[in-house]
Amino acid sequence: MAETAILYDSSKCTACKGCQVACKQWNQLPSPLTSEEYEYTKSFQAPLDLSPNTWLIINFAEVDKEIGIDWNFMRNSCFHCTEAACEMACPVGAITHKDGGAVVIDQEKCIGCRYCVAACPFGVPRWDEAKNKTFKCWQCFDRTSADRKPACVTTCPTGALEFGDRAEMLGIARERVDQLKAAGHTKAEIYGENELGGLHTIVVAQRGLEAHGLIRDPKIGVTDFWQFLKPLGGLGIGATVAGLGLSYLMALGYKRGEYSYDEKTDTLTVKEVE
Amino acid sequence: MRYIQRHSAFARGLHWIHTIACLSLFATGLVLFIPSVAAAVGMATVQGARVVHRVMAVIFIVAPIASIIISPKGFVHLWKSLFFKWDADDKEFMAKFFPYLFFGAKQHMPPQRINKSGQGVADGALIFLSVFISITGVIIWFPELFSTGIVRWSIMLHSGLMILIGVFMCAHIYLGAGIFQPYRGSGKLMYGNGRVSESDALYHWGTWAKEEFQKGDNIIVE
Numbered sequence: 001m002a003e004t005a006i007l008y009d010s011s012k013c014t015a016c017k018g019c020q021v022a023c024k025q026w027n028q029l030p031s032p033l034t035s036e037e038y039e040y041t042k043s044f045q046a047p048l049d050l051s052p053n054t055w056l057i058i059n060f061a062e063v064d065k066e067i068g069i070d071w072n073f074m075r076n077s078c079f080h081c082t083e084a085a086c087e088m089a090c091p092v093g094a095i096t097h098k099d100g101g102a103v104v105i106d107q108e109k110c111i112g113c114r115y116c117v118a119a120c121p122f123g124v125p126r127w128d129e130a131k132n133k134t135f136k137c138w139q140c141f142d143r144t145s146a147d148r149k150p151a152c153v154t155t156c157p158t159g160a161l162e163f164g165d166r167a168e169m170l171g172i173a174r175e176r177v178d179q180l181k182a183a184g185h186t187k188a189e190i191y192g193e194n195e196l197g198g199l200h201t202i203v204v205a206q207r208g209l210e211a212h213g214l215i216r217d218p219k220i221g222v223t224d225f226w227q228f229l230k231p232l233g234g235l236g237i238g239a240t241v242a243g244l245g246l247s248y249l250m251a252l253g254y255k256r257g258e259y260s261y262d263e264k265t266d267t268l269t270v271k272e273v274e
Numbered sequence: 275m276r277y278i279q280r281h282s283a284f285a286r287g288l289h290w291i292h293t294i295a296c297l298s299l300f301a302t303g304l305v306l307f308i309p310s311v312a313a314a315v316g317m318a319t320v321q322g323a324r325v326v327h328r329v330m331a332v333i334f335i336v337a338p339i340a341s342i343i344i345s346p347k348g349f350v351h352l353w354k355s356l357f358f359k360w361d362a363d364d365k366e367f368m369a370k371f372f373p374y375l376f377f378g379a380k381q382h383m384p385p386q387r388i389n390k391s392g393q394g395v396a397d398g399a400l401i402f403l404s405v406f407i408s409i410t411g412v413i414i415w416f417p418e419l420f421s422t423g424i425v426r427w428s429i430m431l432h433s434g435l436m437i438l439i440g441v442f443m444c445a446h447i448y449l450g451a452g453i454f455q456p457y458r459g460s461g462k463l464m465y466g467n468g469r470v471s472e473s474d475a476l477y478h479w480g481t482w483a484k485e486e487f488q489k490g491d492n493i494i495v496e
Binding site: 090 | 377422423426488
């Protein structure tokens with residue numbers, strides 16, 4: 001199966017939040033039901049952050065201008081990295097890449113250790129204390145594996161979200177960036193083409209990566225050591241056991257002498273043992 | 275037969291507790307370290323292993339701290355016996371140790387004080403590594419109290435320290451349990467009555483054994 005990706009074009013997004021609702025609806029994720037459960041921050045962004053029951057939100061980076069404000073929207077959800085730190089960190093192999101590139105947590109296997117929560121450079125996976133499991137967007141793999149688009153894409157009314165062959169999505173993104181630059185958005189750029197081996201969520205950042213809260217050149221960091229640590233550890237302990245085994249074999253048959261001491265005359269005697 | 279009472283019942287008890295905790299931590303930690311092991315034992319067992327890991331971690335941390343509070347003199351004695359200024363014999367012992375491991379019959383080793391210089395290095399390293407693995411373990415247990423960067427490093431260090439401790443433990447068990455032929459009988463020092471025979475004491479810690487026989491306080495004749 002060819003690699004697939006979601007394309008998010010921030011220049012077409014109106015932050016209607018239909019994608020948020022569709023995600024919750026399709027994945028049966030409950031929402032807080034009372035206004036008290038939402039913190040008032042004067043922002044139109046709601047909810048304020050991802051959670052075990054919210055796998056997708058539209059972030060509002062509202063920047064004041066001389067007249068009015070810039071609405072720098074950003075789809076905040078899993079980027080489905082090719083080099084996925086969460087997958088590297090998972091100690092039980094619960095996180096895997098599916099055909100097409102989606103990074104999916106197998107809830108049957110998840111033990112709630114939160115290693116993936118710490119490892120993700122984007123802070124996407126969220127731990128549910130009551131269930132002792134970690135949750136995140138799975139790119140609606142149940143839908144995509146049946147040739148349907150993710151729920152968020154299907155519901156987007158402005159065409160800001162698309163889904164399909166990754167190369168095709170990149171082509172559309174490049175074309176759109178060129179259009180935006182020609183229209184005066186000189187900082188417009190693509191996110192996800194090469195980051196972390198290539199993301200499976202491609203972003204058209206209309207006002208540049210930083211304006212949309214995207215991390216330029218994200219790094220896996222120390223989590224990358226996993227690939228060396230486990231083989232090195234096995235090698236280290238294996239070499240130690242082998243060395244000690246050799247020592248044991250070399251000493252086979254050796255009998256130590258019998259030592260005695262006369263403290264009155266300060267004499268040490270060693271009697272050889274046959 | 276003459277013996278020297280080398281280890282107290284308190285020290286042996288603590289060593290027993292730490293042995294059980296350490297081996298349990300290693301076994302349950304391995305389940306979380308190798309995904310194929312987790313898959314083989316099943317997720318219910320993995321969750322059980324996590325609970326046991328935490329219970330044993332508490333014992334692993336609390337037991338030595340409690341022992342320091344109960345017997346501060348014992349702690350000072352341990353510290354001084356492991357970390358001391360090396361004399362010529364200590365340096366010679368360390369230089370000859372690896373040839374001795376493979377050619378024990380031919381390699382003459384210099385007399386040692388209450389602990390060999392190599393013991394100071396290995397046991398001292400185990401103590402320091404244990405402190406660090408405990409700190410990183412607590413951070414992993416309560417990640418919400420620390421920054422993501424600290425938690426990320428702690429997860430990696432915790433695993434790296436487990437490997438290092440594993441290497442030292444292999445050598446510690448090989449020598450301490452008396453698997454190495456010249457060390458036969460050493461196991462009962464910590465797991466038995468804590469007594470060392472005259473011959474073993476003179477072979478392993480010649481300088482210390484002579485001092486003990488001259489003082490006569492800890493000598494048992496049977």
